Amino acid sequence: MTHTHGFDLIVFDLDGTLVDSQHTIVAAMHDAFAAEGLPAPEAEAVRRVVGLSLDAAVARLLPRDAGEAYVARVAEGYKTAFTRRKAQADDSEVLFPGVREVLRALDAPEVCLAVATGKSRRGLVSSLDRHGLAGHFVSLQTADDAPGKPHPRMLELAMADVGAGPGETVVIGDTAFDMEMARTAGASAVGVGWGYHPAAELTSAGAARVLDSFDELPPALAALRPRTA
Structure with missing residues (x-):
């Protein structure tokens, strides 16, 4: 599948973006x-x-x-x-609607997917394994590796992992911290409206767009950075 967007690296937040925890x-x-x-x-x-x-x-x-x-x-x-x-049987952590399908659609040889989260590496790996998402991501950045958001270091490490520049990178997150991290690093940012900070705050912090549902992400990426021949 050839994607209509031109981003080489898509970096996702975890809690409030992919996972409702x-x-x-x-x-x-x-x-x-x-x-x-x-x-x-x-x-x-x-x-x-x-x-x-x-x-x-x-x-x-x-x-x-x-x-x-x-x-x-x-x-x-x-x-x-x-x-x-x-560890309790009634733990209510679930994926937000559309996450699995959209990650599968975005995962392609010409596109690298990554996670940048305030969680520990152990917590991140546990969550990804639980939901069967680990295979989608080529770079995992956590609070164990760098200062927490909105400091840009986690994003810079993800870009270095795959050789992507700021102009080829986009952050997907639900908080102003995610948007500020992207802005400071020179990357694009897309907010999600189902997380922990309101849409107006995400826009003020640098979101180019705030999504109402996960299936809006692929066309939003194409509008932000169309793929050129």
């Missing part, structure tokens, strides 16, 4: 705070920090005077709670 994320954060005798953060506040590295996300939810050691302890508590909840 907000129930597990919010519940695990509540568990971590409860273990420290802290009141649970509002679910909306937790959703607002999804996409950041874990320590940065926890730091935003804790009081401003929380020290680094305390942040690290709560973050470890979150990891433990998240792993425990993921």
